[in-house]
Amino acid sequence: MLAVALAQDGGMPAALKNRLVELFAWIDPGPGASHLVSDISGWWRDPATLAALGPALVDPFRAARPTVVVSPAVTGYLLGPLAATALGVGFVPAHKPGDGRLPAGSLTWAQSPPDFRGRHVDLAVRDRHLGPGDRVLVVDDWVATAAQARALYDICTKRGAEPVGTSAVVVDCPPAVADELRITGLLTTADLG
Numbered sequence: 110m111l112a113v114a115l116a117q118d119g120g121m122p123a124a125l126k127n128r129l130v131e132l133f134a135w136i137d138p139g140p141g142a143s144h145l146v147s148d149i150s151g152w153w154r155d156p157a158t159l160a161a162l163g164p165a166l167v168d169p170f171r172a173a174r175p176t177v178v179v180s181p182a183v184t185g186y187l188l189g190p191l192a193a194t195a196l197g198v199g200f201v202p203a204h205k206p207g208d209g210r211l212p213a214g215s216l217t218w219a220q221s222p223p224d225f226r227g228r229h230v231d232l233a234v235r236d237r238h239l240g241p242g243d244r245v246l247v248v249d250d251w252v253a254t255a256a257q258a259r260a261l262y263d264i265c266t267k268r269g270a271e272p273v274g275t276s277a278v279v280v281d282c283p284p285a286v287a288d289e290l291r292i293t294g295l296l297t298t299a300d301l302g
């Protein structure tokens with residue numbers, strides 16, 4: 110019943126937004142920590158939310174007819190397949206050197222500008238899974254500076270593919286950046302308290 114209520118409707122139902130906020134927590138990592146950290150694990154534990162996330166993320170981009178979803182390690186690996194399934198397209202993981210799954214074979218790499226932690230993040234995609242004619246929807250849990258999204262767009266361009274936009278659960282970047290990169294989100298950090 111709740112699954113139906115969360116998943117129905119062409120736009121994002123208010124019920125899903127409220128539920129995402131309820132299931133989110135800021136956690137104090139303990140002594141010496143200078144920042145609270147986000148805990149989004151409640152989104153995966155709740156069946157209705159898990160079922161509703163993919164359709165809600167892709168709905169703003171259906172008209173752009175994506176042919177593939179690309180998401181970065183590692184939280185993106187949870188959301189990307191949900192979004193791809195909702196669209197009926199495939200999923201391509203974008204690897205980071207530290208994710209323990211760096212594949213063999215021909216890869217296309219890009220390095221991000223400084224991300225929300227000030228890191229230049231290296232990302233790589235298998236060449237055989239992305240190419241000319243692909244229309245790429247980038248999906249992630251959170252966009253802060255959009256640095257990693259930019260690196261994924263660079264990879265798309267190097268492969269001759271077209272990035273149609275980025276869909277994330279939380280979008281925290283300046284509106285001008287969101288416009289430039291066609292980023293949409295289900296929540297802002299203001300929603301998360």
Ligand SMILES: O=P(O)(O)OC[C@H]1O[C@H](OP(=O)(O)OP(=O)(O)O)[C@H](O)[C@@H]1O
Binds near residue numbers: 182223224253258
């Ligand atoms: O907009 P940006 O400044 O680029 O930051 C957003 C990215 O950072 C986080 O991932 P992180 O690299 O922390 O990896 P994780 O998924 O393993 O938490 C988040 O999941 C995004 O991928």
Ligand SMILES: Nc1ncnc2[nH]cnc12
Binds near residue numbers: 146147252
């Ligand atoms: N997972 C995350 N990704 C990017 N920015 C964040 N700020 C808090 N949590 C974050």
